[in-house]
Amino acid sequence: MxxxxxxxxxIGAGNLASHLALALTDxxxxxxxxxxxxxQSAETLANTIGCDFTTRIExxxxxxxxxxxxxxxxxxxxxxxxxxxxNKFFVHTAGSVPLDIFKDFTNDYGVFYPMQTxxxxxxxxxxxxPIFTEASTISNLSKLDxxxxxxxxxxxxxxxxxxxxxxxxxxxxxxxxxxMYAIAEQILCDAGLSFNLMLPLIEEVADKVKTLAPKDAxxxxxxxxxxxxxxxxxxxxxxxxxxxxxxxxISKNIHRKxx
Amino acid sequence: MxxxxxxxxxIGAGNLASHLALALTDxxxxxxxxxxxxxQSAETLANTIGCDFTTRIExxxxxxxxxxxxxxxxxxxxxxxxxxxxNKFFVHTAGSVPLDIFKDFTNDYGVFYPMQTxxxxxxxxxxxxPIFTEASTISNLSKLDxxxxxxxxxxxxxxxxxxxxxxxxxxxxxxxxxxMYAIAEQILCDAGLSFNLMLPLIEEVADKVKTLAPKDAxxxxxxxxxxxxxxxxxxxxxxxxxxxxxxxxISKNIHRKxx
Numbered sequence: 001m002x003x004x005x006x007x008x009x010x011i012g013a014g015n016l017a018s019h020l021a022l023a024l025t026d027x028x029x030x031x032x033x034x035x036x037x038x039x040q041s042a043e044t045l046a047n048t049i050g051c052d053f054t055t056r057i058e059x060x061x062x063x064x065x066x067x068x069x070x071x072x073x074x075x076x077x078x079x080x081x082x083x084x085x086x087n088k089f090f091v092h093t094a095g096s097v098p099l100d101i102f103k104d105f106t107n108d109y110g111v112f113y114p115m116q117t118x119x120x121x122x123x124x125x126x127x128x129x130p131i132f133t134e135a136s137t138i139s140n141l142s143k144l145d146x147x148x149x150x151x152x153x154x155x156x157x158x159x160x161x162x163x164x165x166x167x168x169x170x171x172x173x174x175x176x177x178x179x180m181y182a183i184a185e186q187i188l189c190d191a192g193l194s195f196n197l198m199l200p201l202i203e204e205v206a207d208k209v210k211t212l213a214p215k216d217a218x219x220x221x222x223x224x225x226x227x228x229x230x231x232x233x234x235x236x237x238x239x240x241x242x243x244x245x246x247x248x249x250i251s252k253n254i255h256r257k258x259x
Numbered sequence: 260m261x262x263x264x265x266x267x268x269x270i271g272a273g274n275l276a277s278h279l280a281l282a283l284t285d286x287x288x289x290x291x292x293x294x295x296x297x298x299q300s301a302e303t304l305a306n307t308i309g310c311d312f313t314t315r316i317e318x319x320x321x322x323x324x325x326x327x328x329x330x331x332x333x334x335x336x337x338x339x340x341x342x343x344x345x346n347k348f349f350v351h352t353a354g355s356v357p358l359d360i361f362k363d364f365t366n367d368y369g370v371f372y373p374m375q376t377x378x379x380x381x382x383x384x385x386x387x388x389p390i391f392t393e394a395s396t397i398s399n400l401s402k403l404d405x406x407x408x409x410x411x412x413x414x415x416x417x418x419x420x421x422x423x424x425x426x427x428x429x430x431x432x433x434x435x436x437x438x439m440y441a442i443a444e445q446i447l448c449d450a451g452l453s454f455n456l457m458l459p460l461i462e463e464v465a466d467k468v469k470t471l472a473p474k475d476a477x478x479x480x481x482x483x484x485x486x487x488x489x490x491x492x493x494x495x496x497x498x499x500x501x502x503x504x505x506x507x508x509i510s511k512n513i514h515r516k517x518x
Binding site: 015032051072073074075096115116117118119121122124128129130141145156162164165166167168169170171172173174175176177178179180181182183184185186187191192193195197198199200201202203204205206208209210211212213215216218219220221222224225226227228229232233235237243245246247249250252253254256257 | 265274331332333338341355367374375376378380381383387388389413415419421423424425426427429430431432433434435436437438439440441442443444447450452454456457458459460461462463464465467468469470471472473474475476477478479480481482483485486487488491492495496498501503504505506508509511513515516
């Protein structure tokens with residue numbers, strides 16, 4: 001298949017880059033070079049998928065059909081200025097970076113945002129990850145959609161403004177949810193209890209919102225506004241001041257939205 | 260089996276009471292009467308399991324082996340004062356209510372806390388719900404453990420102080436997590452996007468902590484302390500002031516704990 005002969009250079013070797021590299025090569029795409037400023041990350045990933053790597057921006061090759069940037073959002077602008085390669089098909093993978101970040105460097109560019117939380121030691125099923133695409137031209141969008149559809153069952157074209165909102169929502173659903181687990185773990189650890197006790201509850205909470213809207217799925221002392229329990233809990237959190245503030249603020253917000 | 264001939268009176272017909280009533284009758288226990296101050300709740304649940312019901316405290320029967328209280332934590336004390344029944348085996352189902360709430364009313368009492376989030380329109384697999392038990396005597400504890408073990412694969416004896424901490428942790432893992440989903444839903448709704456887009460992410464976040472500690476599973480802008488993205492997100496939340504405060508506070512806490 002012609003599309004699968006496309007040659008990709010991947011900029012980045014972090015969590016997202018690593019999972020994406022595996023998914024792309026598993027699907028038949030060729031990654032010819034990996035860049036990372038960290039030698040170990042670049043080498044490890046390059047060895048895993050069998051390709052060249054470099055840690056020097058100036059050694060990034062010029063001959064690829066697509067350059068996929070999966071580096072920290074905050075360094076992408078500076079990176080593009082330093083990069084010698086210009087006028088190629090540039091694609092980034094970030095939720096909150098606008099499409100037009102590339103506009104001074106090439107006419108062909110796009111966004112390929114796989115919305116998932118990627119950790120090094122946890123494999124993911126790419127087929128279930130929604131991928132959000134956007135591009136500078138219809139032809140470029142079509143090229144990205146072909147790749148996205150090979151990787152995932154759920155490909156959605158989305159403009160930069162909506163993608164930004166999607167990313168904020170993802171931070172709440174993912175990073176902040178995980179942090180609620182982390183606070184629970186800390187409380188349990190202080191009480192000499194195992195975090196594993198929480199797993200059936202965590203699973204059910206995540207399962208419930210497949211069939212009930214989160215607002216309708218809510219239970220607990222904040223929802224009932226049981227001030228007696230809330231105050232007891234705040235007392236118990238006296239040694240964890242920031243967590244106590246988080247408890248207060250979220251309880252207030254739950255109560256306000258459900259009444 | 261002698262144990263299954265025990266006769267239970269259930270005080271309460273809310274979400275927890277309803278799910279517990281079904282699990283108990285499915286396991287062979289007999290519930291002889293249900294009390295709720297709401298006629299409709301009492302009648303619906305009583306009809307479902309086929310037993311008597313009442314909405315009047317003074318009509319609660321005296322002849323049961325166990326009285327299980329699954330009513331709001333905040334009204335239990337007053338309820339016990341008004342109840343004519345005394346010196347029976349009293350059991351409550353609450354995470355944050357101490358065992359000795361019963362001590363002025365009987366010598367036989369206990370706690371039977373199934374740690375789960377129960378909603379009316381969502382069935383649960385009771386076998387997977389950890390049940391935490393505590394009682395006034397070893398003999399009473401043993402009676403509760405027999406019931407708990409018939410309902411669940413995970414029965415843990417836990418004193419009131421540790422159960423309180425467990426309950427605070429459960430509020431974070433369950434109610435607050437669900438509220439993170441609710442905020443995401445609101446943001447997506449305002450942007451004209453479907454909450455269903457979040458489901459693969461939500462599932463993965465819940466799945467990850469089965470094998471990684473929550474702290475090690477964390478990703479995202481707060482973890483990296485990407486101030487540029489964090490500030491963009493705070494701008495996007497300008498019309499949602501409380502949610503903006505929640506975003507700030509949780510991001511700060513994530514950053515502090517990971518550095």
